[in-house]
Amino acid sequence: MLRDSQGLVVTTDSPDAIAAINRFIDQALFYGKDAEIAILQAITADSTCALAHTYAAAYYLSQENRIAWQQAQPHLQAAQKNSAKITDREQLYVQAILAWANKEIDVAIAFQEEITNKFPRDLISVQQGQYHYFYLGDKDRLLQIAQKVLPANPKNHYLYGMVAFGLEQCHQLAAAEAMGRKATAMNRYDPWAHHAVAHILETQGRVNEGIAWMESFADSWENCNSMLYTHNWWHIALYYLERGDIEKVLSLYDIHIWGRANKRSPKDQVGAISLLLRLELRSVNVGSRWQELSIYLYPRIHEHALPFQDLHYVYAMAKAGFTNWVNEMLLSMEQHILSINPFLRQGWIEVAIPAARGMAAHAKGDFNTAITQLKPVLPRLHSVGGSHAQRVLFQQVYQDALLLTEKQSWLYGITA
Numbered sequence: 001m002l003r004d005s006q007g008l009v010v011t012t013d014s015p016d017a018i019a020a021i022n023r024f025i026d027q028a029l030f031y032g033k034d035a036e037i038a039i040l041q042a043i044t045a046d047s048t049c050a051l052a053h054t055y056a057a058a059y060y061l062s063q064e065n066r067i068a069w070q071q072a073q074p075h076l077q078a079a080q081k082n083s084a085k086i087t088d089r090e091q092l093y094v095q096a097i098l099a100w101a102n103k104e105i106d107v108a109i110a111f112q113e114e115i116t117n118k119f120p121r122d123l124i125s126v127q128q129g130q131y132h133y134f135y136l137g138d139k140d141r142l143l144q145i146a147q148k149v150l151p152a153n154p155k156n157h158y159l160y161g162m163v164a165f166g167l168e169q170c171h172q173l174a175a176a177e178a179m180g181r182k183a184t185a186m187n188r189y190d191p192w193a194h195h196a197v198a199h200i201l202e203t204q205g206r207v208n209e210g211i212a213w214m215e216s217f218a219d220s221w222e223n224c225n226s227m228l229y230t231h232n233w234w235h236i237a238l239y240y241l242e243r244g245d246i247e248k249v250l251s252l253y254d255i256h257i258w259g260r261a262n263k264r265s266p267k268d269q270v271g272a273i274s275l276l277l278r279l280e281l282r283s284v285n286v287g288s289r290w291q292e293l294s295i296y297l298y299p300r301i302h303e304h305a306l307p308f309q310d311l312h313y314v315y316a317m318a319k320a321g322f323t324n325w326v327n328e329m330l331l332s333m334e335q336h337i338l339s340i341n342p343f344l345r346q347g348w349i350e351v352a353i354p355a356a357r358g359m360a361a362h363a364k365g366d367f368n369t370a371i372t373q374l375k376p377v378l379p380r381l382h383s384v385g386g387s388h389a390q391r392v393l394f395q396q397v398y399q400d401a402l403l404l405t406e407k408q409s410w411l412y413g414i415t416a
Contacts (some may be wrong), residue, residue, distance in 0.1 A: 001013070001086075002014075002015065002018045003018075004018060004021055004022055004025065004102060005022040005025055005026070005159040006025065006121045006122060007121050007124065008119060008121055008122060009047070009085075009087050009089070009308075010051050010090070011049065011050060011051065011085065011086040011090060012046045012049040012051075012052070013046075013221060014045045014046040014049070015367075016041075016042075016045035016046075017042045017043075017045035017046035017049050017052060017149070018042075019045075020038050020039065020041040020042035020044075020045055020052075021038075021039070021042045021049075021051070021052060021055070022037040024038040024039075024042060024059075025056055025123075025124060025197075026096050027160040028055075028124055029057070029123060029124070029127060029192075030189070030190070030191070030223075030241050031157070031191055031192060031224050031225050031228035032223055032224060032225060033225045033226070034057055034223075034224055035061055036056075036227070036244055039055045039056045039059060043056060043075075047078070048082045048291040049082070049195050050078075050079040050082040050083045050086045050090055050094060051079075051080040051086070051090045051093065051094075051276070053076070053082070053088075054075065054076070054079040054093055054094050054097050055124070056072070056075040057072040057073075057075040057076045057079065057097050057101065058072075058097045058100070058124075058128060060072035060075070060233040061097065061100050061101060062128075062131065063265065063266070064194035064266045064267065064299075064303075064305040064306055064309065065264075065265075065266050065299070065303060065305060066302075066305075067299075068397055069101070069305075072101055073101070073321070076097065076098060079094050079097075080094065081209075085139070088118075089115060089118070089119045089122065092111050092114055092115045092116035093109075093111070093115060093122075093125065093372040094110050094161050094415065095121075096108045096111035096112050096115065096125070096128070098413055099111060099170065100132075101123065101130045102340055103340060104341060104343070104346065105132055105136065105343065105344065106131060106234065107342045108159075108401065109129060109132050109133070111131065112125045112126075112128055112132070112145070113145065115255075116145055116148065116149055117148075120148070120149035120151075120152035120153070121149075121153060121256075122151070122159060123156065123158060123159055123162075124151055124152065125322065126145055126146055126159065126162060127162065129145040130142050130145060130146060130162055130165075130166070133145065133219060134217035134385055134386075134387070135306050135308060135384075135385030135386075136383065136385060137381075137383045137385050137386075139166070139169040139170050139382075140166075140170060142169060143163070143166030143167060143169065143170050144166075146159060146163045146166050146196045147163055147166065147215060150163065155186075157182075157183040157184075157186035157187040157190050157193065158183075158190065158192070160179050160180070160182055160183035160186070160193065161180060161183040161190050161192040161193035161196055162192065164176045164177075164179035164180035164183060164193060164197070165180075165192065165194035165196040165199070167179060168199045168200050168203070168342065168360055169199075169388065170179075170226045173200050173203060173275060176196060176197075176199075176200055177197060177200045179196075180193045180194075180197040180200070181193075181197060181329050184197070184217075188217065188220060189220045190209065190233060191217070191220065191224050191228050192228070194213070194214060194220075194221075195215045195228070195231070195232055195235065197237075197388060198210055198213065198214050198232070198235040199235075201213060201386065201390060202235065202238060202239065202242075203388070204391075207239045207242050207243060210235070210236075210239045211240070213240070214232060214235060214236045218232070218233070218236070218349065221233075226260060226261055226262040226265060226268050226276060227262075227265065227268060229256075229266040230256065230257050230261050230268050230271050230272075231258060231267075231271055233256035233257050233260075234250055234257055234274075234275060234356075235389075236252060236256075237245060237249050237252040237253065237275055238275075238278075238389070240246060241275075241278060241279070241282075246279070246282070246284055248355070249275070249279065250279075250284075250286070253272065253276070253289070254289060257271060257272055257275060257286055258272040258289070258292075258293065263296050263331060264296055264299070266300065266305065266306075266309050267304075268311075269296060269300075269309075269312070269316075270278075270298065270308070270313075271295065271318045272293055273312040273313070273315065274289060274312060274390060274393055276293070276316070276319075277312075277316075277393060277397070278313060278393065278396075280319070281396055281397070281400050290316060290319040290320040291320045291321070293316060293320070294316050294317050294319075294320035294322055294325075295320075297313050297316060297317055297322075297325070298325060300313045300329075301313075301325060301328055301332055302328045302329075303337075304332070304333060304336040306384075306392075307347065307348060307351070307352035307355075307356075307384040307385070308384045308385040308386045309396065310329070310352065311355055311356055311359050311384065312354045312355055312359075313329065313350070313382075314326050314329055314330065314360040314363075315359045315360065315362070315363045316363075317329070318360045318363030318364050319360075319363045323364075326360050329356075330356060330357060330360065330382065333352070333353050333356060334346070336342065336348065337349055337353070340401075345381045347374055347384070349379045350377070350380070351380050351381065351383055351384060351389060352384055354373045354374070354376065354377050355373065355374060355377050355384065355394065357369070357373040357374030358370045358371075358372075358374035358377075358397070359374075359394070359397060360396070362374075362397050362400070362401050363374060366404045367401040367402075367404045367408070368401075368405060370397065370398070370401040371398065371401045371402060371405065374397065374398040374401070375398065376396065378394070378395060378398060381394050381395075404407045
C-alpha cells in the first residue's frame with residue numbers, strides 16, 4: 001500500500017499508479033482537461049487498483065450523459081472485483097460511486113459525508129459531495145461539507161475555493177469574497193476560486209470589477225476542461241450583458257462559450273442555451289444559433305440525468321423549431337418518473353415536469369401556459385439544482401411571460 005498526495009492510503013504497490021492518481025486528484029480539483037488521461041494511466045499501471053477504477057467511474061458519471069454512464073460500468077465492475085482487501089475509505093468510496101451510478105443520490109451523499117467525517121483530507125469526496133448538493137439545491141450542506149474539513153486542510157487553496165462557493169450560495173458574501181481571494185492569492189491557477197468571486201461580484205452588481213477580475217485570470221483557464229473554461233467565460237458574458245454590450249456577448253458566445261465547447265457535453269450545452277435565452281429575453285436576434293446548437297440535443301431526449309439540464313434542453317429545441325423533439329422529451333420525462341427512486345421522484349413530478357412544460361410553452365410563444373405552469377413551482381425551483389445565477393433565468397422567463405401577456409391584452413383592448 002502507498003499514500004497519495006493527500007496523505008491517504010491507496011491499495012496499490014505501484015509507484016506509477018500512485019503518481020497517476022496524484023495527477024488525477026490535482027486535475028479533478030483544478031477542473032483540468034487531462035483528468036481522464038491521468039486516471040486511465042493509473043489503471044494501466046495497476047489494473048487491480050479498485051480506487052483508480054472507481055475514480056474513473058466517477059469521472060464518467062460526472063459527464064451526465066448516457067454514453068459516459070456506460071463507460072463507467074466496466075470500471076465499477078473492476079472496482080468491485082478488486083475490493084476484497086482494500087481500506088475502509090476505499091470501500092466507502094466504492095459504495096458512494098455505485099450508489100451514484102444507480103441514481104441513489106441520497107445514499108451516495110451519506111457515504112461521502114461518512115468519508116469526509118473519517119478522512120477529512122479526502123478532497124475528492126468533498127468535491128463530489130458538493131456536486132450532489134449543488135444539483136439538489138441544498139446550499140447549506142454544500143457549504144457544510146467543505147467547511148467541516150478546513151481544520152485538516154489549512155493550506156489547501158482548492159478547499160478554500162470550495163468553501164468560498166458554498167459561502168456565496170448561502171449569501172455570506174463578504175466571507176465568501178475573502179475566502180475566494182485568499183485561494184487565488186495562494187495559487188493564481190485556481191479557476192474555481194475565480195468562479196466563486198465572479199458570483200459575488202455579479203450578485204453585488206460590481207460589473208466593472210467582475211470583468212477586470214475574470215479577464216485578468218482568463219489566460220490561466222487554457223488547461224481547464226471545457227465545462228469550466230466555457231462557464232467562466234459565460235460569467236464574463238453576463239457582465240457584458242449587464243452593460244448592454246450585445247455585440248461583445250455574441251462574440252464571447254461564438255469564440256469562447258459555444259466556440260470552445262465540447263458540442264456533445266451536456267454542461268457545455270446548458271451554458272450556451274442559458275446565454276442565448278438571456279439574449280432572447282432582451283429581444284436580441286441570435287440568428288441561426290438555436291438551430292446550430294440544438295442539432296446536438298437529440299441524444300439528450302431520453303437521458304434525464306438532471307432536471308436542471310432538461311429545462312434548458314426543451315427550451316432550446318422549441319426555439320429551434322424541433323417541436324416533435326420537445327413533445328417526445330416531455331413524454332419521456334413523464335415515463336422517466338416511473339423508474340426512479342422516491343428520493344428523486346417527487347421533485348420531478350412536482351417541480352421539474354411542470355417547469356419544463358412552462359419553459360417549452362414560453363419558447364413557443366404560449367405565454368399563458370408558461371405562466372400557469374411556472375408560477376406554482378417558482379418557490380421550489382431551487383430543488384432542480386444550479387446556482388443562484390443560473391436559476392434566476394427561470395424567474396426571468398416567468399416575468400417575461402407576464403409582461404408579454406399584459407402587452408397582448410392591452411393591444412387587444414386597443415384593437416377590439
